Amino acid sequence: MRLEGKVAIITGGGGAGIGHAIARRFAQEGCAVVVSDVNEAGAQAVAAEITASGGRAVALRVDASLTEDVQSLVNLAIATYGRLTTVVNCAAMATVKYLHEISEEEWRRTIDGCLTSVFLTARYALPHLMEAGREAGPSITSISSANGVVTNPHFGGYSAGKAGILGLTRNLALDYGPHGIRANAICPGLILNDTSRPRVQADEAEWAGNLDCYPLGVIGTPEDIANGALFLASDEAKWVTGTTMMIDGGLTIQSPEAVMRPSFRRRWKSGAVHLTPEA
Numbered sequence: 001m002r003l004e005g006k007v008a009i010i011t012g013g014g015g016a017g018i019g020h021a022i023a024r025r026f027a028q029e030g031c032a033v034v035v036s037d038v039n040e041a042g043a044q045a046v047a048a049e050i051t052a053s054g055g056r057a058v059a060l061r062v063d064a065s066l067t068e069d070v071q072s073l074v075n076l077a078i079a080t081y082g083r084l085t086t087v088v089n090c091a092a093m094a095t096v097k098y099l100h101e102i103s104e105e106e107w108r109r110t111i112d113g114c115l116t117s118v119f120l121t122a123r124y125a126l127p128h129l130m131e132a133g134r135e136a137g138p139s140i141t142s143i144s145s146a147n148g149v150v151t152n153p154h155f156g157g158y159s160a161g162k163a164g165i166l167g168l169t170r171n172l173a174l175d176y177g178p179h180g181i182r183a184n185a186i187c188p189g190l191i192l193n194d195t196s197r198p199r200v201q202a203d204e205a206e207w208a209g210n211l212d213c214y215p216l217g218v219i220g221t222p223e224d225i226a227n228g229a230l231f232l233a234s235d236e237a238k239w240v241t242g243t244t245m246m247i248d249g250g251l252t253i254q255s256p257e258a259v260m261r262p263s264f265r266r267r268w269k270s271g272a273v274h275l276t277p278e279a
Helices: 018-028 040-052 067-081 104-132 156-179 197-201 204-212 222-233 262-270
Strands: 007-011 032-037 057-061 086-089 139-143 182-188 244-247
Touching: 007 018, 007 067, 007 104, 018 032, 018 040, 018 086, 018 222, 032 040, 032 067, 040 057, 057 067, 067 104, 086 104, 086 222, 104 139, 104 156, 139 156, 139 222, 156 182, 182 222, 197 204, 222 244
Parallel strands: 007 032, 007 086, 032 057, 086 139, 139 182, 182 244
Antiparallel strands: none
């Protein structure tokens, strides 16, 4: 088992997407996990799924942008499993508007959900990662986004938060490398799960345009990201730190306009204000 003996906290793990897939994949490889999410029922369901399959998991309702919640998350990992070796940051928040339409409250909520959450988990997990020691292979993996490297119209707050993750990840790698702690980020492209797939595929023209954005001609799945996160958390990646892993089907190797989903491109060219996300 590739993660035997490791203990992970996973934020944003209670939905149907990336965090859920990572929690499940880690548990399959022997990792004990603490699944957290603002959706308590979702987090509990994921933990129950893992334990029913023979894995080790507990769950907690956590808003990863709140200090007290993150402290409780770290404390639960220590109380339950005795140590902490691995952090995976999947929590996020998106406000999709022109910047002049975003309220200060929406801006703060977006930055807190995307970036402050990563700071807080690192801040309170790092003493325990250092205590675990180099031989435990401690690591922090944060889910950024292709929008942290390129962007789509009206994603200013989200792109700023996701780009900030990349800078913070490099600094974590630099400052804590001497302690044997590795820090890396993953930038996914468009990911489909059981919840989003019917909505995204409902418009055939839009769906075809989405496929055209990707050189591989397919859209990613949560499991694609989970496999990357598994590698980064494993001892196979013991000399990998400070990196950004692009798991995006080739999206970001293209020119900026080519990466835009069709509906985004139309709004951008027309100058239309976009107040609600479509996907």
